[in-house]
Amino acid sequence: MTTPAPRRTTAKSIADDLRAQIKSGALRPGDVLPTSRELAEHYGVTLKTVGSGIDLLKTEGLVIGEQGGRRRVRASRPIVWNLTRFERGKRRDSSAGDDWAAAIRDAGREPEQHVSVQLEQADAQMSAWLQVPIGSEVVQRVRLRTVDGQPYQLSTSSFPMQIAEGTPLLDDGDISMPGGILAAIGHPQLQVRDEITIRMPSPEETDQLQLPPGTPVAEHVRIGYGEIGPVRVMVTIAPGDRHRLVYELEV
Incomplete structure (x- = not known):
């Protein structure tokens, strides 16, 4: 029986994982995300793939960028x-x-x-x-x-x-x-x-x-x-x- 190849990590799957952490409260409003390098090492992908995943979350309004390149979970008090x-x-x-x-x-x-x-x-x-x-x-x-x-x-x-x-x-x-x-x-x-x-x-x-x-x-x-x-x-x-x-x- 052939063992299935491991699923490739994509920008979308990174965004899906981080989104799930935000919605579950593992990442709370105002929390700083790990650096791009830390995320790249964690997911085993390139910095470009990490950046594309983060961009998806920015487009959804879940993450905001700050000066110096750090990203935070958006915090708001409606x-x-x-x-x-x-x-x-x-x-x-x-x-x-x-x-x-x-x-x-x-x-x-x-x-x-x-x-x-x-x-x-x-x-x-x-x-x-x-x-x-x-x-x-x-x-x-x-x-x-x-x-x-x-x-x-x-x-x-x-x-x-x-x-x-x-x-x-x-x-x-x-x-x-x-x-x-x-x-x-x-x-x-x-x-x-x-x-x-x-x-x-x-x-x-x-x-x-x-x-x-x-x-x-x-x-x-x-x-x-x-x-x-x-x-x-x-x-x-x-x-x-x-x-x-x-x-x-x-x-």
Whole structure:
């Protein structure tokens, strides 16, 4: 009887083995992987094969590279973002922060928001969302949200100029008011519509959110409606490794 030849170790089999160790907890979030030379000796392969196996794990977002060539198991602390409760009912906006920041503090984390204001002309998509003519002026409040000092969300809120003109919506900085700015200026949101798309990030989003390779994002679009129609559209880009999206619905 012929003895079967030993199975050849490939980049995929190395990735499979390390992935299994990560999922089992043998390699924990934040752990440094063995060096390429150590892995090559362990698996009996070349450095090139090891590198190809590690690249597979980087593409999956399980491993990140660091300066000096070391690799770590990705460590992240996701936030639970309850989109049913977010901005619903009695908002917790105050001079200390908005409804989002209040939820982050409730979770024992430290929120911060960096906000700038810009004027843009509505393209076809914005025209459809806000029900304004293409080319009409809209006010955009662009914010980078961080949690414990790490970028967690890019969020851009757009308002028709006829609603924003002469209000704090045109002021730079992280401004919040009891009940929310829209309610304070006489245009409260009475209902919202959510649209969620899962996709890969743009290069700009990857840079701003400091995303490791292979990290998908959720694009959350929330259109707020008042008595006269849409009063705001908010587009939030949320990294997939830092969020758990929650909805609670009555059935």
